[in-house]
Amino acid sequence: MSNLIQDAKEQISSILNRACEKAVGKGELPAGAVLSGSVEIPKDTANGDYAANHAMTGARALHMAPRKIAEALTANMELEGTWFDSVEVAGPGFINFRLGKSWYGDVLRDIAAEGKDYGRVDVGHGAKCMVEFVSANPTGPMHMGNARGGVLGDALASILDRAGYNVWREFYVNDAGNQIEKFASSIDARYRQLILGEDKVEFPEDGYHGDDIKELAKGFYDIYGEDYLKRPEADRHAAMARFGLDRNIPKMQSDLRRYGIEYDQWFFESELHESGYVAESVQKLTDLGFTYEKDGALWLRTSEILGSKLRAEGKTEEEIAKLDLKDDVLRRANGFYTYFAADIAYHRNKFEKRGFDKVINVWGADHHGHVARLKGAMDALGLDGEHRLDIVLMQLVKLTRNGEVVRMSKRTGKAISLTDLLDEIPVDAARFFFNSRAAETQMEFDLDLAIKQDSDNPLYYVQYAHARICSVLRNAQESGIALPDTGKTDLSVLTGADERQLIKQVALLPEEIVQSAVSRDPSRLNKYAVALAQQFHHFYNACRIKDAEPAVRDARLTLCLAAKQTIENVLKLIGCVLFPFQNCRASFCAA
Numbered sequence: 280m281s282n283l284i285q286d287a288k289e290q291i292s293s294i295l296n297r298a299c300e301k302a303v304g305k306g307e308l309p310a311g312a313v314l315s316g317s318v319e320i321p322k323d324t325a326n327g328d329y330a331a332n333h334a335m336t337g338a339r340a341l342h343m344a345p346r347k348i349a350e351a352l353t354a355n356m357e358l359e360g361t362w363f364d365s366v367e368v369a370g371p372g373f374i375n376f377r378l379g380k381s382w383y384g385d386v387l388r389d390i391a392a393e394g395k396d397y398g399r400v401d402v403g404h405g406a407k408c409m410v411e412f413v414s415a416n417p418t419g420p421m422h423m424g425n426a427r428g429g430v431l432g433d434a435l436a437s438i439l440d441r442a443g444y445n446v447w448r449e450f451y452v453n454d455a456g457n458q459i460e461k462f463a464s465s466i467d468a469r470y471r472q473l474i475l476g477e478d479k480v481e482f483p484e485d486g487y488h489g490d491d492i493k494e495l496a497k498g499f500y501d502i503y504g505e506d507y508l509k510r511p512e513a514d515r516h517a518a519m520a521r522f523g524l525d526r527n528i529p530k531m532q533s534d535l536r537r538y539g540i541e542y543d544q545w546f547f548e549s550e551l552h553e554s555g556y557v558a559e560s561v562q563k564l565t566d567l568g569f570t571y572e573k574d575g576a577l578w579l580r581t582s583e584i585l586g587s588k589l590r591a592e593g594k595t596e597e598e599i600a601k602l603d604l605k606d607d608v609l610r611r612a613n614g615f616y617t618y619f620a621a622d623i624a625y626h627r628n629k630f631e632k633r634g635f636d637k638v639i640n641v642w643g644a645d646h647h648g649h650v651a652r653l654k655g656a657m658d659a660l661g662l663d664g665e666h667r668l669d670i671v672l673m674q675l676v677k678l679t680r681n682g683e684v685v686r687m688s689k690r691t692g693k694a695i696s697l698t699d700l701l702d703e704i705p706v707d708a709a710r711f712f713f714n715s716r717a718a719e720t721q722m723e724f725d726l727d728l729a730i731k732q733d734s735d736n737p738l739y740y741v742q743y744a745h746a747r748i749c750s751v752l753r754n755a756q757e758s759g760i761a762l763p764d765t766g767k768t769d770l771s772v773l774t775g776a777d778e779r780q781l782i783k784q785v786a787l788l789p790e791e792i793v794q795s796a797v798s799r800d801p802s803r804l805n806k807y808a809v810a811l812a813q814q815f816h817h818f819y820n821a822c823r824i825k826d827a828e829p830a831v832r833d834a835r836l837t838l839c840l841a842a843k844q845t846i847e848n849v850l851k852l853i854g855c856v857l858f859p860f861q862n863c864r865a866s867f868c869a870a
Contacts, residue, residue, distance in 0.1 A: 280399045281389040282789035283382065287329060287362055288318040291376055294356055294363070295333050301355040308351050309341055327367070327375030328783075334372040345372025383779060384770035386786045390841040391765035398788040398848050402796060403444030409629055410436040412641035413535065414451040417527045418462040419491055420696035421534060423676040424643050427722070429697075430713040430854065431673060432641040433540045434801035437852045439639075442796035447635070448542045450535075451625060454524055455549040456618050461486060463516035466523055469496030470515075474505055490693060495523045534697050539706055539854045551624045557616050560624035560660075561609050569659045575612030579619075582606050584655040588665075607652060622649075623656045630662045639669045639799065641718070647672055671799050674721040676713070685726065704729050707855035711738040714853055715805045737809050738855060741846060744812035745857050747819060748843040755825050755836060762840065763833040772834050777821040781838060784814040785845040792852075801853070808849045815842050 295314055302308040316333030334349035341348060349368040356366055364379035390397045412432020415425045433448070440446040453459070465486035472480045473496060482488075499507075499522050507515050532545070551557050561577065564570050569580050582604035589599050609620040629635050642649075650670045657664025678685040678695060688699040700709060708729040715737070716722040734740045752762060773779065787807065795803040824835045850857065 280396070280401060280789070281393065282400055282793070283386050283389065283786050284320075284790040285793075287378070287382065290361055291318045291329055291331055291363075294358070294361060295331060295352060295374070297357065298352045298355040302351045305355070307355070308343075308348065312337070312341055314352075321375070326369060326373075328378045329376045330369075331374040331376070332372075334368075334374060338372070348372065349374050380771040380774070383773055383782045386782050387770055387837055387841045388765055390785060390844055391837070394844060395848065397844060398792050398852075399441050399443075400789050400792050401443035402793055403439060403442050405443065405445050406636040407447070407634060408439055408444040408637040408639065409447045409449055409633075409635045410439065410639045410641070411449045411451055412436075413540075414453070415531065416453050416458055417524055417531060418458055418487055419489055419527070420698065421531060422694070422696060423678060423700070423724075424673065426538070426697045426700060426709065427676050427713045428641045428643070428673050429535060429538055429540055430710045431671065431718055431801060434710075434714050434804070434853050435639065435641070435671070435795075435799060437854070438792060438795045438801055438804070441792050441852060444637070444796075447544070448540075450542045450545045452528065452545055452547045453618075454528075454547050455552050456615075456621065459520050459524075460516065462523055463520035465492045466496050466499065466519040467512070467515050469493050470499055470519065471508065473497065473500050474508055495519075495526065498522070498526070534701070537701060537706065538697065539710060546625070548621055548625070551621055551628065552616070556628060557621050557624040560627050561616065561620050563627075564609070564623075564656070564659060567659060570609065576608050577610040579607045579609050579656065579659075581652055581655060584659050585651055588655065588658065619649075619652070622653060623660075626653060626657055626664075626668065627660055627662065630657065630667060631660075635667075637667055637669065639671060641671045641673060644672045644674050644719075646670075669799060671718050673718040677721070677723045678726060679723055680726045707850075708736075708738055710854045711805060714802055717800050717802050737805070741808045741812040741850065742855075742857060744815045745843060745846045745850075748815065748839050748846075751819075751824055751839055752836070752843070758825060760825065760832070760836075763837050765837050765840070768833050768837050769830055770834050770837065772831050773838060775822065777818045778835070778838060781814045781818045781842060784811050785841050788845055788849065804849055804853055808846065808853070811842070811846060811849070815846075818842075 295316075299308060299312055299314050303310055303312050314333045314337050316331055316336040318329050318331045321327060321330045334352060335345040337348060338345045346368060349372040353366050353368055353374060358364065358366065362378055362382035362385070363376045365377045367375050369375050393399070410432050412435075413421070413425050413429050415421050421429075436446050436448050461483070464483050465488075468480055468482045468486060469492055472482070486492075496519075499519060507518060528545075535542075561570070564579060565577070569584065570577055571580065572578070583606075585602075585604050586599050589602075607619050608617050609623075610616050626638065629638050650672070653670075654664035654668055657668055686694060688695045693699075704712075704726065712724050712729050713722075728736055729738075730736075732739055734743070756762065773782065791803055791807045795801055818838070822835055824832060824839070826832075827835060847857065
């Protein structure tokens with residue numbers, strides 16, 4: 280698992296430390312001098328390939344001007360045997376390093392050696408990590424928020440797997456509680472309206488009004504006729520809830536599978552209630568002194584739990600009072616447990632029973648107020664929710680066509696569902712576009728752009744770069760040129776600016792994986808893929824390949840192979856395919 284960006288930074292730190300020791304030995308730096316600082320890639324490569332600020336951060340401790348420190352360090356540096364050809368002091372004390380030929384060659388050799396595994400890193404060290412995402416109520420079709428959350432969660436899970444975590448994908452099915460009772464009563468009302476007439480049966484004011492409820496009621500009637508009309512309401516609702524869930528859940532599974540998403544587990548809320556785990560979790564909170572009874576209900580001392588945490592963080596009583604913290608009901612006066620109680624039990628199950636080290640939930644932004652409460656409940660249970668539970672909050676999606684907001688499906692005349700979208704937009708386009716913005720930003724999904732086949736469409740732009748590479752490789756082979764063996768190719772001839780910029784770009788993938796995993800932001804890979812495609816197109820337009828002198832030709836073909844592999848690896852993480860470009864043979868395009 281290579282990360283030559285990070286390796287180069289670490290090598291610079293070692294070079295600086297050795298130079299410091301040497302300078303101290305000569306009396307050019309104070310005895311006991313210890314360096315610390317950061318190594319970054321400057322935006323302007325005219326300032327070098329890497330810049331270190333160690334001289335500036337050490338100035339106060341060493342009682343010396345940063346530039347004097349930097350000059351003492353550079354005077355005592357030994358670059359022989361490293362990836363760097365030169366070093367210079369710039370500005371107030373930056374130390375700029377320039378890469379030599381060996382680093383560029385090593386990047387291409389590593390990509391060739393690692394192939395489909397290129398980009399794999401180990402920041403997770405095998406930690407068990409659950410990503411729970413979508414978790415839409417099984418009471419109706421999945422909407423655009425679910426579509427966005429689906430790709431964000433799935434791509435993030437793929438990135439975490441690539442970053443060395445032991446990843447588990449989970450869908451939490453809310454098949455119990457008030458929303459299921461409302462679902463059942465809605466089907467029941469439509470069922471009785473079918474038999475008795477709409478004017479004879481009042482529809483619940485807070486019921487689900489969609490046509491899908493009417494379709495479920497009709498389906499129930501087609502099987503059972505009027506058999507349930509005179510049965511007790513509880514029996515009707517139980518039967519209708521089961522009937523609706525047995526049809527909606529497989530449909531959700533099918534739609535998500537079509538969307539390229541497979542879960543390790545569909546976890547049912549009802550199992551928590553039936554096993555007694557909700558009651559047990561609430562009792563544990565009671566035993567720990569975090570609940571009290573009021574008006575016949577059992578309450579969690581949420582305000583006390585969160586208040587104590589805020590005080591520990593240095594918040595004043597006045598600041599805490601302004602937050603208007605409130606306690607939460609865990610068990611209603613009628614004996615039924617709330618959704619919050621079930622959610623506490625579910626997350627306790629994740630940590631305590633199933634042993635996940637890290638849990639990441641992808642939620643809609645409307646759940647913002649729920650985050651601190653749930654983390655606080657985990658803290659109260661001794662499960663360290665503050666550090667082990669991460670919530671990715673996702674903003675809304677706005678669909679547009681011809682510059683106008685679109686809310687209804689042309690095909691069905693109803694609010695656009697995930698199914699409707701995938702009937703109109705290719706799956707890979709939907710995934711790429713929904714992953715194109717960080718979760719916390721609102722996004723506009725341009726339906727026209729998603730199916731456009733030109734460079735305005737970012738996915739097409741990336742796919743075209745891959746197809747272009749395939750065409751280059753195929754044309755070379757058809758001209759009798761064997762694709763080069765990277766290990767036997769002289770890569771030192773790749774000295775041009777466009778060649779080296781492309782190598783730097785493919786070298787960034789492992790670091791992008793690290794940063795995407797740490798920030799929980801899979802959209803970084805979209806931006807990286809577009810930048811990589813752009814850099815390849817620059818290289819392609821600037822550098823002859825097939826007709827170049829053989830040594831240069833083979834080195835450039837090796838670079839093409841590395842770029843091709845990198846694009847494939849990135850698109851696979853996002854969940855996008857390589858389109859069947861007419862001049863691109865399958866043997867070169869298989870991911």
